[in-house]
Structures are given as C-alpha cells and as structure tokens.
Amino acid sequence: MGLMQWTFWGAAREVTGSNHLIETSGARVVMDCGLFQGRREESRAKNQQLPYDPKSLDAVVLGHAHTDHSGNLPSLAGGGYAGDVHCTSATRDLCAIMLQDSAMLQEKDADYLRRRGHKGPLIEPLYTTEDAQRIVAQAVTHDYHRPFQVHDGVYATFYDAGHILGSALTRLEIEEGGVKRSVVYACDLGRSGMPILRDPEPPPHADVMVLESTYGDRLHQPLVDAEDELAAHLSRAAARKGKVVIPAFSLGRTQELLYSMHKLVDRGKMPRIPVYVDSPLSANVTDIFRRHPECFDKDMNEHLLVHPDPLGFSELHTIRNVEDSKKLNNMPGPMVIVSASGMAEGGRVLHHLANTISDPANMVLVVGFMAENTLGRRIVEKRPEVRIYGESVPLRAEVVVMNAFSAHGDQADLLRLAGQVKPDRIYLVHGEPAAQAALQAKLREAGFTNVEAPARGQKIQL
Ligand SMILES: [Zn+2]
Known part of the structure; x- marks a missing residue:
C-alpha cells in the first residue's frame, strides 16, 4: 500500500486548535484549522507556526464554524493557499462574520500592545481582515448527504452533527493504489434532544473514526431539569440584587441560553430581570440563525410558527457598541449579562468580570467547557484571586457551573456514535x-479494542 497518512496537528490531548493533515500520493488535504487557546505565549507560537506550507495543500474541509476549528483558516490564505474550503452553507455564513471579527480583534490587540511599547513577532496579528475575507471567498458549500470530491482520490459527505448551526460529521473515502479506506471525523459531536438543532445523525460504517472526547468522562444532566435549575440560580441572584455574568461563545451557547430563557418566560418561571447580550457578534450570529431554518429541528420550526422571534423576549436587550457595554458597569443589579469570549480569555466579558466578581451578591454562571490555563478555568476552580487585565481581583462572587447547556455530547452520546x-x-x-482515559476505558468495555489518544504531530497509516 502506498502513502495514506493522517497527522494529528491539533486538538491532540487538548480541546483547542483542531487541525489534521491527510496525505496520499495524489492529495494533501487539511481537516479543520482552528486556533489554540490557553497559555498566551504557547498558543501564539502554535497558531503562528503552521506545520505545513499552505501553498502545498490541495484542499481544506471544515466541520463547523467554532473558532477552535475554523479560527486559523485565514492564516492559510495569508500563507498563499488559494484552493477550496469545503463546508456547509451555514458554516460559511457564520465564518464570514466570525473570522472577520477575529481578524479585527487581533489587529486591535496588536495596535494596543504596540502603543504600550511591546515589540516582536508575538504581538503581530496572525492574519488580516483581507485574509479572512479571502478564505471565506474560497468556500465551496455542500448540503448534508451530498457526496463531493475533495481532491483526486478523496471524497467526502457531510452528516448533521447537531452541535452548532451548520455543523457536520464528515465521512471521508480515501483511495490509494487500489486500496480504499473510510474515515468518520466526528469533531464536534452534538447532543440528542437539545433545542433548536436537529439531533446528531450517525454516518454509515467507517474503518477509522477520529472522535472528540471533551466530555468523555461525564454525563450531562437532562435539559428540562437544567432549565429549572437555571431559573433557580437566576432567582437567587435576583433576590440579592446581584449581577449574573455568563461568559458564552457568541456562537451556539448564547442562542441556546436565550431560547431556554424564552421558554422559561413562557412558563412563567423566569425572574423578571433584564438580560443583556453584550456582544455585537452574538447579535449578528443570531441573525444568521434566523436565515437557516433548514438546520432546525421540528420543535424549533413549530415554535417559529407561533413566535416569529424565538430567541427574543421582552426583557432581552442586545448591546452592540462599547459605550453601552460600559454603562452596564454603573447600573445597579439585578441583571444578567451574557458576553463573550466563552472561556473568558478576551472580549467584553473581561471587563464585566473585573467589575463584578469581588462582590458576593453577584454570580458567575459557567455554562461551557473551560480549557486548562484559561481565566474561565481559574474561576471554575474558585481560586481566591484571579488576574484580569494584569491585575489581581479577589473572587468573592458565587460561581455556578452548569454543563447541561453544553453543545458537546457526553460520554453516553460518544459511546452511542461509536456503536x-x-x-x-x-x-x-x-x-x-483524564476525559480521554475514561472514554477509552468505556470504549474497550464496549468491545472497541483499538483505541488511541494520539499526541500532537503523531502520524498514522490509514
Ligand atoms: Zn465546536
């Protein structure tokens, strides 16, 4: 057999920076090209040094629009890659605003650091807004279940991953010297029974599966209970006139939370407090959601018939400009502030956290996965003090962690897909x-003897 290799260049024994290289004698294909998040210098270095020459690539396939899967795509354009980026149309639409936003943030950060006298390659933006525009223009979109050719000897079909709008599980068929191999790339896998999106749909059998394992060691609480729990947390904070800060990615989690709050309002269970979504990006993403009903489940489509705006409710306010965002600092509670970034590594949520976490009346409500070495993780660990904008801030606010709103499948979902x-x-x-070890043990119990968690840079023969 000739060359048929898969190299794990990212999200290897960690949750960010998804990036894989598929090589045959006739094709070099990249699967996902996400940003690493975590320790600043280390992430910068990894994001800056692509492990291959973008000009040498024949094609790119993108599973979904989350930053840790798509956020480094503009670097490919910046490095001279001019080929196709295969994805669904909703993924393309989301990337169009997400990548642009990411480039603008980087240009702004670099500017700020330069003005403060910093120098060197670590402060340079990874890419420009032109790179972001260019890579989106290279997108070629495919609906679910429509097989397409990626390059000579490489074919792909998207199946609904049920993770975020437009997300796909990709089934690849790769040919080399008369040998055929199939691979299911299941990153990320959503959950069954979640609102808004359709349930994940299993692709047909494949020889090899590359499987995410974010919650490989955990089972999520059922969502109905979680909505009641959410109402209880918000009511408790409201009773003490506290501010509730919810760090949430603009994409996915924010819309699910709003939908859950909308349903709580309908059921009369939501405390009557203002909810501010403080992220211009979230507002734009929500607009894109409204444009892709083909991704919605039956419930959501029925809900849309009754409620023209299922993500909105009377207490909900969207904040787009910075001045209005800053005004929230001086406004008295109770209130809920939903703001990005999800792992509290940047964005406007930082100034809301800096302003609220020293007061025990307030609450930080954590609804997403917080990776190691992020501010979000340190808050989850309830450190007595955390650093924000280089200053030490005492953490006295109540910290509540709810995994039930996660867009990732839990251990049972992952085992089911493998089955x-x-x-x-x-x-x-x-x-x-730890999550990988737990999932590996469960998979072995279920009869999958050949399970491995490859290291970064590890190469396998397909
Ligand atoms: Zn994701």
Whole structure:
C-alpha cells in the first residue's frame, strides 16, 4: 500500500486548535484549522507556526464554524493557499462574520500592545481582515448527504452533527493504489434532544473514526431539569440584587441560553430581570440563525410558527457598541449579562468580570467547557484571586457551573456514535487526558479494542 497518512496537528490531548493533515500520493488535504487557546505565549507560537506550507495543500474541509476549528483558516490564505474550503452553507455564513471579527480583534490587540511599547513577532496579528475575507471567498458549500470530491482520490459527505448551526460529521473515502479506506471525523459531536438543532445523525460504517472526547468522562444532566435549575440560580441572584455574568461563545451557547430563557418566560418561571447580550457578534450570529431554518429541528420550526422571534423576549436587550457595554458597569443589579469570549480569555466579558466578581451578591454562571490555563478555568476552580487585565481581583462572587447547556455530547452520546459507526480503529482527539482515559476505558468495555489518544504531530497509516 502506498502513502495514506493522517497527522494529528491539533486538538491532540487538548480541546483547542483542531487541525489534521491527510496525505496520499495524489492529495494533501487539511481537516479543520482552528486556533489554540490557553497559555498566551504557547498558543501564539502554535497558531503562528503552521506545520505545513499552505501553498502545498490541495484542499481544506471544515466541520463547523467554532473558532477552535475554523479560527486559523485565514492564516492559510495569508500563507498563499488559494484552493477550496469545503463546508456547509451555514458554516460559511457564520465564518464570514466570525473570522472577520477575529481578524479585527487581533489587529486591535496588536495596535494596543504596540502603543504600550511591546515589540516582536508575538504581538503581530496572525492574519488580516483581507485574509479572512479571502478564505471565506474560497468556500465551496455542500448540503448534508451530498457526496463531493475533495481532491483526486478523496471524497467526502457531510452528516448533521447537531452541535452548532451548520455543523457536520464528515465521512471521508480515501483511495490509494487500489486500496480504499473510510474515515468518520466526528469533531464536534452534538447532543440528542437539545433545542433548536436537529439531533446528531450517525454516518454509515467507517474503518477509522477520529472522535472528540471533551466530555468523555461525564454525563450531562437532562435539559428540562437544567432549565429549572437555571431559573433557580437566576432567582437567587435576583433576590440579592446581584449581577449574573455568563461568559458564552457568541456562537451556539448564547442562542441556546436565550431560547431556554424564552421558554422559561413562557412558563412563567423566569425572574423578571433584564438580560443583556453584550456582544455585537452574538447579535449578528443570531441573525444568521434566523436565515437557516433548514438546520432546525421540528420543535424549533413549530415554535417559529407561533413566535416569529424565538430567541427574543421582552426583557432581552442586545448591546452592540462599547459605550453601552460600559454603562452596564454603573447600573445597579439585578441583571444578567451574557458576553463573550466563552472561556473568558478576551472580549467584553473581561471587563464585566473585573467589575463584578469581588462582590458576593453577584454570580458567575459557567455554562461551557473551560480549557486548562484559561481565566474561565481559574474561576471554575474558585481560586481566591484571579488576574484580569494584569491585575489581581479577589473572587468573592458565587460561581455556578452548569454543563447541561453544553453543545458537546457526553460520554453516553460518544459511546452511542461509536456503536453506530462501528469503526475498527478509534483515535480520540479534542479532549484532556483524564476525559480521554475514561472514554477509552468505556470504549474497550464496549468491545472497541483499538483505541488511541494520539499526541500532537503523531502520524498514522490509514
Ligand atoms: Zn465546536
């Protein structure tokens, strides 16, 4: 057999920076090209040094628009890649605003650091807004279940991942010297029974599965209970006139939270407090949601018939400009502030946290996965003090963690998908070592003997 290799260049024994290289004698294809997040210098270095020459690539396939999967695509354009980026149309639309926003933030950060006298390659933006525009213009979109050719000897079909709008599980068929191999790339996997989106749909059998493992060691609480729990937390904070800060990615989590709050309002369970979504990006993303009903489940489509605006309710306010965002600092509670970034590594949520966490009346409500070495993780660990904008701030606010709103499947969802695809070999990615070890043990119990969690840079023969 000739060359048929898969190299794990990112999200290997960690949850960010998804990036994989598929090589045959006739094709070099990249699967996802996300940003690493975590320790600043280390992430910068990894994001800056692509492990291959973008000009040498024949094609790119993108599973979904989350930053840790798509956020470094503009670097490919910046490095001279002029080929196609295959994805769904909703993923393309989301990337059009997400990548632009990411480039603008980087240009702004670089400017700020330069004015403060910093020098060197670490402060340079990874890419420009032109790079972001260019890579989006290279997108070629495909609907679910429509097989397409990626390059000579490489074919792909998207299946609904049920993770975020437009997300796909990709089934690849790769040919080399008369040998064929199939691979299911399941990163990220959504959950069954979640609002808004359709349930994940298992692709047909494949020889190899590359499987995410974010919650490989956990089971999520059912969502109905979670909505009641959310109402209880918000009511408790409201009773003490506290501000509730919810760090949430602009994409996915924010819309699910709003939808849950909308349903709580309908059921009369939501405390009557103002909810501010403080992120211009979230507002734009919500607009894109309204434009892609083909991704919605039956419930959401029915809900849309009754409520023209299922993500809105009377107490909800969207904040777009910085001045209005700053005004929230001086406004008295109770109130809820939903703001990005999700892991509290940047964005406007930083100034809301800096302003609220020293007061025990307030609350930080954590609804997403917080990776190691992020501010979000330090808050989850309830450190007595955390650093924000280089200053030490005492953490006295109540910290509540709710995993039920996660867009990632839990251990049971991951095991179910493995049982449906029945691969001969499984490679675990997009998870921290403890979660991977737990999932690996469960998969072995279920009869999957060939399970590995590859290291960054590890190469396998397909
Ligand atoms: Zn994701």
